[in-house]
Amino acid sequence: MPHAQRLRSAHLCRLRNAIPVATLLAGILSLSTKVREGHLRFCCPLGSDFHPAIPSVPYSRCEGTFKPIELVMLAQGAAFLEAVRILDDLDIA
Numbered sequence: 001m002p003h004a005q006r007l008r009s010a011h012l013c014r015l016r017n018a019i020p021v022a023t024l025l026a027g028i029l030s031l032s033t034k035v036r037e038g039h040l041r042f043c044c045p046l047g048s049d050f051h052p053a054i055p056s057v058p059y060s061r062c063e064g065t066f067k068p069i070e071l072v073m074l075a076q077g078a079a080f081l082e083a084v085r086i087l088d089d090l091d092i093a
Contacts, residue, residue, distance in 0.1 A: 007084065016067040019068040021068065045066075
C-alpha cells in the first residue's frame, strides 16, 4: 500500500473480516494462547486474563471487540495506518 494512497472501505473491510484471528494471535502477535474446552483462548491486551477467540467469526471478544486491526494496534502499540501496513504485509487475507 503506497503511503499516500487513500484507504478504501473494501480494503479495510477485508483486513477486518478476512484475517483468521487464530493465525494473527499465535503466529504474528505472539500473544499467549491456550486451548481450553475446545476454544482457543488468548491473553487479552487490555487485561491479563485469557478470553476466547471465537472461531466462527473473524473477531474476538472480552473487554472489547477486537478485529485484526485493533489487535495489532493494541498488541504492538501501532497507530492505525501502521497496523494496516503490518496486516497488508502478511498477505493472509
